[in-house]
Amino acid sequence: MSLYVLKFGGSSVATTTRIKHVVEIVASFMRQKHQVVVVTSAMQGVTNQLIELTETFSNSPINREYDAVISTGEQVAAGLLAMALNSEHIPAQSMTSWQIPIYVQGEHSDAGITRVYSEKILALLEKGIIPVITGFQGISENDDIYTIGRGGSDATACAVARAVNADECLIYTDVDGVYTADPRVVLHALRLDEVSYDDMIELASWGAKVLQTKSTQIAKDYDVKLRVLSSFADGGGTQITRSTKYTLQYDVAGIAHSMDYFAMHFEAENSKKFLQPFALMIRDYAEVMLIPKILQTEIQTIISDNGITAKIDNDIGIVTVVCKNPDFVSDIFARNGIYDKHEVKHTLIHEHSMTFIVPYQQTIPLVTTLHEHCITKRA
Numbered sequence: 001m002s003l004y005v006l007k008f009g010g011s012s013v014a015t016t017t018r019i020k021h022v023v024e025i026v027a028s029f030m031r032q033k034h035q036v037v038v039v040t041s042a043m044q045g046v047t048n049q050l051i052e053l054t055e056t057f058s059n060s061p062i063n064r065e066y067d068a069v070i071s072t073g074e075q076v077a078a079g080l081l082a083m084a085l086n087s088e089h090i091p092a093q094s095m096t097s098w099q100i101p102i103y104v105q106g107e108h109s110d111a112g113i114t115r116v117y118s119e120k121i122l123a124l125l126e127k128g129i130i131p132v133i134t135g136f137q138g139i140s141e142n143d144d145i146y147t148i149g150r151g152g153s154d155a156t157a158c159a160v161a162r163a164v165n166a167d168e169c170l171i172y173t174d175v176d177g178v179y180t181a182d183p184r185v186v187l188h189a190l191r192l193d194e195v196s197y198d199d200m201i202e203l204a205s206w207g208a209k210v211l212q213t214k215s216t217q218i219a220k221d222y223d224v225k226l227r228v229l230s231s232f233a234d235g236g237g238t239q240i241t242r243s244t245k246y247t248l249q250y251d252v253a254g255i256a257h258s259m260d261y262f263a264m265h266f267e268a269e270n271s272k273k274f275l276q277p278f279a280l281m282i283r284d285y286a287e288v289m290l291i292p293k294i295l296q297t298e299i300q301t302i303i304s305d306n307g308i309t310a311k312i313d314n315d316i317g318i319v320t321v322v323c324k325n326p327d328f329v330s331d332i333f334a335r336n337g338i339y340d341k342h343e344v345k346h347t348l349i350h351e352h353s354m355t356f357i358v359p360y361q362q363t364i365p366l367v368t369t370l371h372e373h374c375i376t377k378r379a
């Protein structure tokens with residue numbers, strides 16, 4: 001008998017039909033006499049709807065009540081999923097973060113999990129009841145609800161897996177593993193059997209939302225065995241491993257992209273102090289400061305309230321090649337005239353990745369070109 005944490009993403013619980021399918025997945029683990037803890041996201045689209053609602057009443061909505069509202073989607077999904085399991089005679093009980101409790105620290109909309117109390121989860125398991133835990137949320141020392149960043153249910157799953165000492169944490173989603181690029185963008189992207197924690201963290205932090213960055217970091221820090229697989233199709237998925245070996249030749253793990261940032265440049269360096277509360281969400285380089293679009297209204301308010309002079313560029317997309325040796329990517333760029341063709345605005349070189357900032361409309365074309373040169377032609 002093993003203990004599994006099964007996390008279901010928004011598309012896996014998007015409809016009551018999908019929820020019934022989740023019940024079948026859970027039932028198959030029960031038939032094999034395993035123990036199961038479930039973590040669920042909100043039904044697909046619900047968190048976005050809730051965010052839109054909060055924008056009705058405030059220009060800078062990210063605060064205590066924002067998190068109170070946007071965390072509710074997970075409670076609906078957990079309750080429905082527990083009901084669905086019970087209706088198939090699989091005893092289950094929903095649990096929200098304050099009932100467990102799951103403690104967090106940090107800013108609203110981007111807190112980090114600091115502690116998951118395992119006692120109540122283990123007590124339910126002991127009684128043969130499946131805990132169905134709300135992802136994406138935690139409580140502070142003051143008992144306020146905080147959310148932990150978009151895609152945060154992945155982090156809840158890893159933190160719960162660590163707390164209950166699970167044998168494995170399985171992230172069920174709508175693709176059958178981690179690919180060399182978003183498979184919805186590059187149709188012939190390759191599925192990886194394995195990817196290292198470090199490469200996955202790099203891919204996720206630059207936009208590969210198949211796993212949230214914080215979740216992989218938790219798994220890496222606490223040796224949580226982590227796998228990504230599909231709730232729509234059978235298959236072994238992708239194992240996230242400690243090994244640093246690359247599955248592909250030429251040491252490229254994959255290509256990530258994000259169209260969710262804007263760029264900003266302050267005339268006076270000391271204006272940056274006003275952004276301190278968001279420091280963890282902002283990428284600040286000598287060439288460019290990259291800020292998530294969800295902070296745009298907030299930041300614009302700060303700029304005008306404090307009379308700051310800033311240049312804002314909304315016309316950007318970000319493409320990152322995660323690889324062992326970034327020089328090899330520069331080479332490919334130079335040899336194929338990619339800088340000009342895709343109108344590269346900035347290049348950022350990191351230890352194991354290289355990032356290109358291009359005009360928004362060039363994002364997908366650049367992902368395709370890079371995949372062709374760095375992966376398809378070499379695989």
Ligand code: ADP
Pocket residue numbers: 008009010011012041151172173174175177178179180181182183184203207208209210211254
């Ligand atoms: P869930 O709701 O299950 O958490 P997400 O939408 O957060 O699902 O993540 C799954 C999506 O991640 C996929 O549908 C895919 O479009 C996207 N994705 C981005 N990069 C990758 C990648 N390298 N490999 C697989 N999927 C990726």
Ligand code: ASP
Pocket residue numbers: 009010041042047048073135136149150151152153154
């Ligand atoms: N429901 C949240 C979101 O849409 C958390 C998650 O899906 O993991 O970001």
Ligand code: MG
Pocket residue numbers: 009151154209210211212
């Ligand atoms: Mg997700």
